[in-house]
Structure formats: C-alpha cells, structure tokens
Amino acid sequence: MLGGMLTTVTSTHCPYCALQCGMNLRPAGEGGEGVEVVERTDFPVNRGALCGKGRTAPAVLSSRVRLAGPLVKNPATGELEPATWEEALRAVAEGLRRTRDGHGADAVGVFGGGGLTNEKAYTLGKFARLVLGTSQIDYNGRFCMSSAAAAHQRAFGLDRGLPFPLEDIPRTGCVILVGSNLAETMPPALRYLTELKENGGRLIVVDPRRTRTAEQADLHLAPRPGTDLALALGLLHLVVAEGRTDDDFIRDRTTGWPDARAAAMSHWPALVERITGVPVPQLREAVRVFCEPDNAMVLTARGPEQQSKGTDTVGAWINLCLATGRAGRPLSGYGCLTGQGNGQGGREHGQKADQLPGYRKLDDPAARAHVAGVWGVDPDTLPGPGRSAYELLDALGTDIKALLLMGSNPVVSAPRAAHIQERLESLDFLAVADVVLSETAALADVVLPVTQWAEETGTTTNLEGRVLLRRRAIQPPEGVRSDLEVLHGLAELLGWEKGFPTDPEEVFDELRRASAGGPADYAGISYRRIVEEDGVFWPCPEADHPGTPRLFLDRFATPDGLARFVPVTHRAAGEETDEEYPVVLTTGRVVSQYQSGAQTRRVAELNAAAPGPFVELHPRLAERLGVAEGEPVAVVSRRGRAVAPARITTGIRPDTVFMPFHWPGEGRANTLTNPALDPTSRMPEFKVCAVRLEAAARAGGQAPGAGRAADQAAGRAAGG
Numbered sequence: 001m002l003g004g005m006l007t008t009v010t011s012t013h014c015p016y017c018a019l020q021c022g023m024n025l026r027p028a029g030e031g032g033e034g035v036e037v038v039e040r041t042d043f044p045v046n047r048g049a050l051c052g053k054g055r056t057a058p059a060v061l062s063s064r065v066r067l068a069g070p071l072v073k074n075p076a077t078g079e080l081e082p083a084t085w086e087e088a089l090r091a092v093a094e095g096l097r098r099t100r101d102g103h104g105a106d107a108v109g110v111f112g113g114g115g116l117t118n119e120k121a122y123t124l125g126k127f128a129r130l131v132l133g134t135s136q137i138d139y140n141g142r143f144c145m146s147s148a149a150a151a152h153q154r155a156f157g158l159d160r161g162l163p164f165p166l167e168d169i170p171r172t173g174c175v176i177l178v179g180s181n182l183a184e185t186m187p188p189a190l191r192y193l194t195e196l197k198e199n200g201g202r203l204i205v206v207d208p209r210r211t212r213t214a215e216q217a218d219l220h221l222a223p224r225p226g227t228d229l230a231l232a233l234g235l236l237h238l239v240v241a242e243g244r245t246d247d248d249f250i251r252d253r254t255t256g257w258p259d260a261r262a263a264a265m266s267h268w269p270a271l272v273e274r275i276t277g278v279p280v281p282q283l284r285e286a287v288r289v290f291c292e293p294d295n296a297m298v299l300t301a302r303g304p305e306q307q308s309k310g311t312d313t314v315g316a317w318i319n320l321c322l323a324t325g326r327a328g329r330p331l332s333g334y335g336c337l338t339g340q341g342n343g344q345g346g347r348e349h350g351q352k353a354d355q356l357p358g359y360r361k362l363d364d365p366a367a368r369a370h371v372a373g374v375w376g377v378d379p380d381t382l383p384g385p386g387r388s389a390y391e392l393l394d395a396l397g398t399d400i401k402a403l404l405l406m407g408s409n410p411v412v413s414a415p416r417a418a419h420i421q422e423r424l425e426s427l428d429f430l431a432v433a434d435v436v437l438s439e440t441a442a443l444a445d446v447v448l449p450v451t452q453w454a455e456e457t458g459t460t461t462n463l464e465g466r467v468l469l470r471r472r473a474i475q476p477p478e479g480v481r482s483d484l485e486v487l488h489g490l491a492e493l494l495g496w497e498k499g500f501p502t503d504p505e506e507v508f509d510e511l512r513r514a515s516a517g518g519p520a521d522y523a524g525i526s527y528r529r530i531v532e533e534d535g536v537f538w539p540c541p542e543a544d545h546p547g548t549p550r551l552f553l554d555r556f557a558t559p560d561g562l563a564r565f566v567p568v569t570h571r572a573a574g575e576e577t578d579e580e581y582p583v584v585l586t587t588g589r590v591v592s593q594y595q596s597g598a599q600t601r602r603v604a605e606l607n608a609a610a611p612g613p614f615v616e617l618h619p620r621l622a623e624r625l626g627v628a629e630g631e632p633v634a635v636v637s638r639r640g641r642a643v644a645p646a647r648i649t650t651g652i653r654p655d656t657v658f659m660p661f662h663w664p665g666e667g668r669a670n671t672l673t674n675p676a677l678d679p680t681s682r683m684p685e686f687k688v689c690a691v692r693l694e695a696a697a698r699a700g701g702q703a704p705g706a707g708r709a710a711d712q713a714a715g716r717a718a719g720g
C-alpha cells in the first residue's frame with residue numbers, strides 16, 4: 001500500500017540516468033495514493049522529453065514489486081523472513097560489530113552507488129570512516145566513469161564530466177562521440193546532436209557497432225573494441241603531419257607537448273588501420289571534419305573508458321583536443337558523459353576509496369584536517385585509502401568478512417560475476433539496503449527496504465555538474481525507511497548518538513561545509529537556490545557566486561593553470577583473441593532496461609520492449625556457426641559460459657559480438673567479462689574480452705565436436 005495523499009503537482013527529476021530529466025508528478029490511482037509522470041517543459045536539459053524508463057518509473061513504487069518490510073535470514077532454514085525494523089537494525093549492528101571486534105575495522109567493507117543522492121553518498125562515506133573506522137569503502141562508480149575521471153584529473157587538474165552545459169553542443173562545429181550510444185542511453189539528449197546538424201555542425205561517432213546513435217553520424221568509425229587509444233593517436237599523428245596543430249594554444253595553455261607529440265608520431269596511419277580496422281581514408285576524413293571548423297568537441301562514454309587502458313585512452317582523446325586548441329575555450333572541449341543518476345555527485349563526496357567530501361584526497365593532511373573539523377573528530381582517527389571496487393569485492397570472504405551494501409547489484413553488474421557472487425556468499429555477514437529484492441539482496445543476511453526517489457528529498461549532480469533537487473511527492477509506505485534513517489539508526493546502535501541526521505537538507509548543509517574550499521565546492525549552493533535557478537553548477541563557493549557552467553576558460557585547474565599533455569602509447573587489451581577464444585565480446589545497454597535491471601525488470605512495459613538478453617552478431621559469424629535469428633548461442637570465455645538468443649545484424653563488426661548486461665541467470669553477460677583493471681583508475685575491462693561461440697542447441701551433447709567446429713568457424717569469420 002502506498003501512503004499519504006498527494007494534493008499538488010511536484011516538480012522533480014527522474015530516478016535513473018545522469019541526464020536527470022525534469023518531470024512533474026501528480027496524484028494517480030484510485031485513491032490518489034500513487035503518482036504518475038506528467039510533462040515538465042520548464043527544465044532546460046530535457047524540455048519535457050523523457051525516455052520510457054523515466055515515464056514508467058512510478059511502477060517501481062508499487063507494493064507489488066518492492067520490498068514492504070525488513071527481512072532477516074533465519075539461520076535454521078537459510079530463508080529470509082520478515083522482521084521488525086528494530087530486529088533488523090540490531091542484527092546489522094551486531095553483524096558489523098562482531099566482525100570488527102573479531103577481525104579489526106578493515107574486515108568490514110562498505111559498497112555504495114552512483115545512484116545515491118549527494119546526501120546519502122556523503123553520509124555513507126562518513127559512516128564508514130567514523131562509525132565503522134574502516135578504510136574499505138568504494139562504489140559502483142568505479143565501474144562507470146572512473147577512467148575519464150582519472151584522465152580529467154591528470155590533464156586538467158579537476159574532474160567534472162562536462163566542463164560546459166549540454167546547450168553548448170549544438171553551437172560547436174563538430175562533435176566526435178566516442179563509445180556513447182546516446183540514442184539509447186540518454187534519448188532526450190539526442191536532440192542536442194540533431195540541433196548540431198541542423199546548425200551545420202558535423203557528427204562523428206566511434207563505435208564498433210552501427211548503433212541508433214551511429215546512424216545519425218556524418219561519419220561512423222567502427223574500430224575493433226579496445227583499440228580507441230590507437231585510433232586517437234592515429235588522428236593526432238595526422239593532425240601533426242597535416243600541420244593542423246594550434247601552436248599558440250599549445251604554447252600558451254599547455255605543458256608536455258613534445259613528449260605527447262613524439263608518442264603520437266610513432267602511430268602511423270597504416271599501423272593504426274591495422275590495429276583498429278579503420279581504413280586510412282576514414283582517419284583522414286575524421287581529421288579534416290574535426291579540424292576545419294573553429295570549434296569542436298570530443299565526448300566519450302563507456303566504450304573507450306571501460307578498458308584496462310581507459311585512462312590512457314581518454315588521455316589520448318584529450319591530447320587531440322589540446323593539440324588542436326579545442327579545450328579551455330567557449331564551444332570547444334573534451335567531456336565525459338557520466339552515466340548514473342548521481343554519477344557526478346556520487347564521485348565527489350566521499351564514498352570513493354581514496355576520497356573525502358568536496359572531491360578532496362584522503363591522503364592530503366589539509367583535507368583530513370578540514371573534514372575532521374567539520375565532523376568534530378581528530379584527523380588521526382580517519383582511516384587511509386582503501387581498495388577499489390573490484391578489488392574490494394574480490395576480497396570478500398578473505399580479508400573482508402562483513403559488508404554493508406547500498407545502491408548496487410554486483411551479482412549482475414560486476415565483472416567475472418560468478419566469482420563475485422561466490423565471494424558474496426562466503427561472507428560472514430552481508431547487509432543490503434535496496435528498494436527491491438535484487439539478486440544481491442537475495443544473498444543477504446539482512447535486507448533493509450528503503451524509500452524511493454518520489455518519497456524522499458535529496459540532491460543529485462547531473463552530467464553537466466549541475467546540482468539539482470529531487471523532491472518528495474508522496475509519503476512512503478509504512479514498512480520502509482530512508483537510507484539516511486538506516487545510517488542514523490545503525491550509527492546510534494554503534495555508539496554515535498549525534499552526527500547522522502535524517503533530514504536531507506541538514507545533511508546537505510553539512511556537506512556544503514565539508515566541501516568548502518575543495519575542488520567540488522558546494523558551499524554557496526542551497527536547496528532554495530537550486531529550485532530558483534534550475535540547478536546550480538559547481539564550483540560555487542559563496543552564496544552570491546553564480547555557479548560555474550563553463551570551466552577552464554581562463555585557466556585549467558592545475559597549479560600552473562596549464563593543461564597537461566600526457567604521453568600515451570597503444571597497448572593490447574587485457575585479453576587478446578587467440579585460437580581458442582577467437583571472437584571479441586563487448587557489452588553495454590539497451591534503451592528499455594537500466595543497469596542490473598533490478599528496477600526496470602519489474603516494469604511490465606519495459607519488459608515487453610526488452611524481454612531478455614541476446615547476443616548480437618554479424619550474419620557471417622552466424623552462418624559459419626550455423627545459428628539463425630533467435631536461436632540460442634553459447635558464449636564462452638575463460639571465466640564462464642552464457643547462453644542467449646542470437647540477434648543477427650550487419651551493424652556489428654564480424655569479429656565482435658555484443659551482449660547487454662541487464663539480466664541475471666543463464667544470459668548474464670558478466671559471467672564472461674574480464675576483471676583486468678586499469679592501473680590508474682582501477683576500472684575493469686567490461687568492453688573487451690576474448691570468447692568463443694557455440695550453437696547452444698547443438699553443443700548440448702548430441703553432436704560432440706560440433707561446438708569445437710563452430711569455434712573454428714568463428715575464428716575464421718573473425719579473421720576474415
């Protein structure tokens with residue numbers, strides 16, 4: 001049952017992706033106890049447009065699909081059974097305390113999410129460091145945009161996904177969109193690219209698949225997955241060879257060009273064609289289209305970033321921007337299209353292993369002193385940096401014996417998921433706070449059901465760095481509590497009477513103070529300003545500061561104000577194809593499901609549109625394998641085997657197959673993926689691993705050797 005009655009229309013934002021579309025909610029349902037989404041045209045980012053996920057988001061508020069009350073595992077039966085909140089919170093506090101007392105504070109881990117509001121992410125980080133005293137906290141954003149974040153830091157001294165608002169895109173001359181399928185992952189944002197073309201600007205899309213986004217492009221480059229680094233270096237080589245560098249910009253605004261230039265010059269066009277599969281004439285055309293207009297942008301998303309060389313890859317695209325003077329100037333620059341609802345804010349306020357609020361570094365003594373001051377503790381009591389997300393999950397059951405998880409479903413979304421599932425099962429104690437019984441929550445000792453977007457207030461920071469307010473439109477049902485209430489209750493049971501308020505605005509005001517003077521400075525932002533100004537762009541250090549929609553126009557955020565070229569060279573993926581595993585698997589998304597699917601797989605309309613997993617493959621590969629459209633294909637990697645129906649299309653490279661990762665079970669793409677980590681960002685290589693294919697119907701046993709023959713066929717197709 002849903003709670004109290006809603007009387008007026010409430011302006012708020014979508015619970016899902018980083019576009020954070022504005023929407024209005026109004027009462028719906030027989031007794032007016034539910035809500036429905038109605039158009040909100042006054043919010044500039046989406047101007048009323050929504051995708052199907054946003055439109056149907058209220059369906060997850062229904063008692064039919066959500067958790068109604070806490071669950072505690074009965075040790076006798078191993079089954080989760082209903083419990084009171086008092087019992088559940090006591091069980092969690094007890095589980096965490098027992099582990100800490102027996103094995104030390106670092107035996108307790110915390111895993112957060114980029115979907116959590118700023119208030120929740122901030123409180124979760126504070127809870128881990130103060131109440132639990134553990135260094136072992138990280139979050140799923142590590143799996144998302146961490147490589148772009150690291151490259152941003154390295155080149156510009158600051159990481160904000162887009163250094164300019166989306167509204168600048170239609171006014172530039174050319175956009176290179178690298179590994180983003182915007183048409184499916186942020187549909188209302190496609191408008192910016194359409195307007196770009198209407199204004200005479202050009203669009204280049206880099207994707208191994210001819211996606212709905214690539215279909216919009218003037219030029220589509222389809223590299224072999226995992227070769228974007230070589231591609232960007234090849235383009236930079238041609239920029240130099242054709243005399244298209246902006247030497248004044250390089251001299252006045254950057255450092256490190258000679259080394260970066262030398263590194264690029266060893267990537268000859270013919271070599272780059274051989275590595276990437278992109279023909280030299282297309283490379284030349286891309287350089288011409290990018291360099292001819294006065295302004296241009298490069299935007300990356302998960303394609304080039306989710307690689308074991310993602311940081312260097314993004315670095316190479318940044319180098320291309322810097323060498324051509326397309327950064328730190330109006331209508332030009334590099335940006336990363338962040339993914340999760342609070343993908344930007346969630347990486348700024350301390351749920352990351354090495355971080356304190358305001359995007360401060362945990363190992364910086366001044367940062368520790370400042371934040372400890374706000375928290376009223378001795379800086380020496382703050383733990384140091386911990387492990388990255390995959391390393392943390394991989395340590396479950398060994399070094400880390402208890403875990404508190406809030407806002408992620410790693411059983412479906414972590415790389416090498418069968419192994420991670422085993423690690424989760426081997427824990428002494430697992431507590432999960434979620435809105436539904438996700439695949440990960442189902443493994444927990446205690447499940448804490450929490451309120452959802454429309455039932456609570458909090459801020460998110462969208463992909464532009466615009467801080468927004470989501471507002472409560474409806475009373476939550478009886479049996480659930482907010483994440484802030486959960487952390488407050490646990491803190492109290494663990495001896496912290498104060499310091500964990502449950503009122504989001506009170507938390508935000510503390511976050512403002514904690515972030516003051518840091519790189520992501522929210523000090524001047526208030527709930528009231530956000531509402532009055534359609535969001536406020538950080539940094540915003542003072543109440544009378546206008547916020548900063550555009551960064552780097554005068555100087556970059558490095559100590560000397562100059563952008564830093566980083567010399568990078570191409571290297572192989574963590575796992576290359578070979579005779580046994582001759583095909584490249586890449587993974588990603590479809591428009592009608594979100595992430596691990598925990599929420600969207602519970603919405604009938606979305607399931608009708610995207611009912612299950614599939615393996616996208618080229619007709620040539622399908623034919624040699626002997627599978628027809630819709631027939632089951634087994635995809636086998638060194639980590640495991642997944643089976644899903646074939647979806648045959650000429651829109652993919654013949655040496656590559658694609659699987660979306662939204663489903664658990666037999667078709668789980670992450671059973672296959674390789675957790676090779678980027679050395680800087682610790683991003684796992686979701687976008688590249690080596691697999692072989694088998695026609696699953698025949699590989700079952702009746703025809704021994706058939707699978708093997710099919711593998712070899714796949715190998716020939718891949719080679720050809």
Ligand SMILES: Nc1nc2c(c(=O)[nH]1)N[C@H]1C(S)=C(S)[C@@H](COP(=O)(O)OP(=O)(O)OC[C@H]3O[C@@H](n4cnc5c(=O)[nH]c(N)nc54)[C@H](O)[C@@H]3O)O[C@H]1N2
Binds near residue numbers: 017227593594688
């Ligand atoms: N419908 C929907 N929308 C979403 C989400 C969702 O789950 N569903 N999730 C949100 C989140 S958290 C994120 S991070 C964003 C992600 O948004 P995107 O990055 O747009 O999504 P992906 O589908 O992961 O990857 C984009 C493209 O990268 C391509 N690709 C694969 N390998 C490579 C490669 O080696 N190089 C290049 N250049 N491209 C490659 C894929 O073919 C794919 O078309 O979407 C957000 N929006």
Ligand SMILES: Nc1nc2c(c(=O)[nH]1)N[C@H]1C(S)=C(S)[C@@H](COP(=O)(O)OP(=O)(O)OC[C@H]3O[C@@H](n4cnc5c(=O)[nH]c(N)nc54)[C@H](O)[C@@H]3O)O[C@H]1N2
Binds near residue numbers: 143669
């Ligand atoms: N193979 C492959 N794997 C990938 C990717 C890929 O491209 N390929 N992409 C990666 C990327 S970019 C991402 S971002 C991750 C995402 O993968 P996950 O981290 O699994 O993200 P979600 O599915 O959004 O999980 C969020 C969970 O938290 C719950 N939840 C939602 N809101 C709240 C809240 O406010 N509080 C609490 N307590 N719970 C909440 C949801 O119901 C859901 O169960 O997947 C990664 N995995």
Ligand code: SF4
Binds near residue numbers: 052053054
């Ligand atoms: S594009 Fe993203 S924010 Fe907008 S409605 Fe869809 S999921 Fe929600």
Ligand SMILES: [Mo]
Binds near residue numbers: 143144339340
């Ligand atoms: Mo993401």
